[in-house]
Amino acid sequence: MATTPTNEGQVDPQIAICDSPSQTERLHGFTVRVNDAENYRILQKDVFEKRIYHFESETETPSILDCGANIGMSMLYFKHVYPGARITAFEPDPDVVPFLRANIETNKLADVRVVQAALSDSSEPQTLFADGKYSSTLEAHATPLTITAGAAGVVSCVRLRDYLTEPVDFLKMNIEGAEWDVLRDAEPRLSAVRAMVIEYHHLPGLPRTLHKLLDLLDRRGFEYLINDFDNDTNPHVQPPFMLTPRTSYYLLIYAQQRDTIYGD
Numbered sequence: 001m002a003t004t005p006t007n008e009g010q011v012d013p014q015i016a017i018c019d020s021p022s023q024t025e026r027l028h029g030f031t032v033r034v035n036d037a038e039n040y041r042i043l044q045k046d047v048f049e050k051r052i053y054h055f056e057s058e059t060e061t062p063s064i065l066d067c068g069a070n071i072g073m074s075m076l077y078f079k080h081v082y083p084g085a086r087i088t089a090f091e092p093d094p095d096v097v098p099f100l101r102a103n104i105e106t107n108k109l110a111d112v113r114v115v116q117a118a119l120s121d122s123s124e125p126q127t128l129f130a131d132g133k134y135s136s137t138l139e140a141h142a143t144p145l146t147i148t149a150g151a152a153g154v155v156s157c158v159r160l161r162d163y164l165t166e167p168v169d170f171l172k173m174n175i176e177g178a179e180w181d182v183l184r185d186a187e188p189r190l191s192a193v194r195a196m197v198i199e200y201h202h203l204p205g206l207p208r209t210l211h212k213l214l215d216l217l218d219r220r221g222f223e224y225l226i227n228d229f230d231n232d233t234n235p236h237v238q239p240p241f242m243l244t245p246r247t248s249y250y251l252l253i254y255a256q257q258r259d260t261i262y263g264d
Helices: 037-049 073-081 097-106 179-192 210-219 258-262
Strands: 023-027 030-034 063-067 086-090 112-115 118-120 126-130 136-138 151-155 157-159 168-173 193-202 222-227 249-257
Touching: 023 037, 030 037, 030 073, 030 097, 037 073, 063 073, 073 086, 073 097, 097 112, 118 126, 118 136, 118 179, 157 179, 168 179, 179 193, 179 210, 193 210, 210 222, 210 249, 222 258, 249 258
Parallel strands: 063 086, 063 168, 086 112, 118 157, 168 193
Antiparallel strands: 023 030, 126 136, 126 151, 193 249, 222 249
């Protein structure tokens, strides 16, 4: 029997399952409640076709932290590959969380815990700017573009480090520019993570932290590789190359503990 997702870190704990009109899709045996057709198309392509969050697990019940779960497409992929996966899904956008919950309930997924909160380097509540579809950014990492989406209100925040007290088989992170602050705060406990995929955001107005991220991974014992998605998702990294103050692009950083690759 499916377990009821646990609520953590909520400003308002009375969040109902999505009952608003939305599109429903069938995908690999799952019923998916979709809040935006273009968001679904890109997620289906990247997550299920290209398998950007795939990892090899040594157990049938891997522990997974899904940071920036959105409507739950990565969660569904993890359950498709590893039905016994134990997933903690973080999502702060109050307009998106009902779709995430609906996709857990509709598909009767067990061992999934929802944390309705943003990941940050502080547990203090913060203002969230969100479009209610696929983009949500804390005020500390907001850019002129994300601010135009409008404020979703004050949301609870949690620290990743507090969820790294036990081994984690896989960490997926897409948190819209907060990745450096969150990982820096969690650095002393990152050895608990076996492998991860981080989406790095190079956006106008954000500090440039790619070099800091890679250095952190290296000194914490991770080997890594970098991927630039494709022309559809990431056109600004394709040749001919150009950098301007308005350049925006995204990178996927896959990192794995060296001792799991080369041995002790």
